[in-house]
Amino acid sequence: MANTLPDVVDILGVGYGPSNLGLAIALEERNARVPAGDRLTSMFVERQPGFTWHPGMLLPGATMQISFLKDLATQRNTGSEYTFLEYLSQRGRLTHFINLQTFFPSRLEFHDYLTWAADKVAADVLYGSSATGVAWTGEHFEVTVDTSEGESRTLRSRDVVLAGGLTPKLPAGVVTGERVFHNHRVLDHLEGLPAIRHQRFVVVGAGQSAAEVLAHLHERYPGAEVHAVFGKYGYSPADDSPYANRVFDPEAVDDFYTSSPQLREQLIAYHRSTNYSAVDLPLIEELYEREYGERVSGDRRLFVHGASEVSTPRETGAGVEVSVHHRPTGRKNTLLCDAVIFATGFQPLDLRAILGSLAQDCRFAADGTPEVHRDYRLRTAENVTGGIYLQGGTEHSHGLTSSLLSNIAVRSGELVDSLASRAMLDAVLTR
Structure with a gap:
């Protein structure tokens, strides 16, 4: 982990699986395009000792159920250094993969791709650490982190991105x-x-x-x-026919978000067989x-x-x-x-548990689901001026791609755009 981070970073990501890895890549690519003074600082905490993606489920012969083109970057930036095709080229397997004539790599290979990307991106990740609480001070967030060595520390950020993954x-x-x-x-x-x-x-x-x-x-x-x-x-x-798969298109997120709650329920019911x-x-x-x-x-x-x-x-x-x-x-x-x-599925991050008393300043619907802006930012009371972004747990508002790999590349770009615009506004207001 780098030692040059400011006392308060722009973005603190909780969890470092594929979703926040995609965010780290999008941040790196954005920072490379802007002047040094406009770059966003970030830090991530992850309870695992290193990057991994469901290693206990890498069954021999199991393949991905999504196209390799729905990787961490391609749908946002086809020229990215983090595409699956670039990974294949770096591994010396591009021609061999082409000869497979498939869109669906093995789960083992996709895990290797994710690990390759995690090793390649210049992200500050505190592994072996679990975020146990989030508090708002009036100026920034304070995230309590417990390390695997039994220590506790406090990290500070202007915005937080919660990607705690799924619980069995x-x-x-x-x-x-x-x-x-x-x-x-x-x-x-x-x-x-x-x-x-x-x-x-x-x-x-x-x-x-x-x-x-x-x-x-x-x-x-x-x-x-x-x-x-x-x-x-x-x-x-499973329904993986071309028209049914349009429910995973980036454009479908806009359609879903602008629909009524009743229509959202209908759309999810119509397409449950896709997932x-x-x-x-x-x-x-x-x-x-x-x-x-x-x-x-x-x-x-x-x-x-x-x-x-x-x-x-x-x-x-x-x-x-x-x-x-x-x-x-x-x-x-x-x-x-x-x-x-x-094999009875997963449930999203317990949002209230990690937010603690801060949950009182966040808006939840009558059914307990969080109210979320289109940019995946949790609706909060006016006194909480920092942004709490959710990667996962937004199926009710953003559709079936909420906890899936399908939309990571595009969602990461949307998050970075929102985070950057908020940082620019904050800079103007504090001048």
Whole structure:
């Protein structure tokens, strides 16, 4: 981390995943175009010891569900040094990637691209640090940060950008343990299993991650039964058709933001199959083919329990016990497993928790969602003149791209434009 930062930086970013990495790149490119006196200073805090992006979900063979052109920069600046194509060129794989004839790189390769970009950008990042509170002094924000060494410090900024990422969501009553866990760190948890005694796994969930975990377990443990359990009758295919994908276009954010709350709900409902509880059709067909082949051979290992639900898992000394309930018939089947994996989605940053008493000066709708300006800035009381920007948690106001990679490049540019204009106005007012 650089030692030349001012006592109060222009921008403090909380979290340093892909969203704030994109912001750091857009800031660097903007600063390179303007006189030194107009450059914005920034700093980021990240609880991980280094840059990473869901390393526990980098399943072998898993591919991205968005085009490589929706990287950190291309849609904002095709000549950027941070595009995926520039990454391929630097890695010496551009021609080889072209020969793949695909828009969808592996998740492992995209993780390497993000890491490459994080190493390349000249950003000041305080790793191993967690922001635990945000306060407004009347002149600037003070962000309390706890480090992995047990120290606490206060960082000061004129604006803050909260990109705390997503938190794993579990059904009520589920307590995680060695054999019961969320899929976001599935590879780590599988490596840490005490023993494989029963050769049986249960995966709960109907989305892409659940199907990928199911396929991975079926391949990794060739002697094990793998059970999928979800409320639908079967996996639903993700809609990635060209017109449906327009919901992820940058222009769609404007459409969504200017719509009424009722229309916003309708639009999200119309297009949930592009992102939620939906699976790529080739993977659905592959899983069905595997299951059907086992029906033919009589050697069943893959079981897909549709229209079903599971009981709260109960860990025992021998493993973990769970009951699968087929809702139409009432039939129940109790399974003693080596692990139960919940691929049950994520929830956004708990905004009120990190804002603490400052939340009283922020505006929330009756349903608890934050009120946000078009530039992703939280609406606040007049006495809070600094900007609190949200990267995530704005699906209700800005649409489905809120927590996805699809719009990072464009959103980063919009944030920088807003931050820069506010800094210029502040400079004029304080002269």
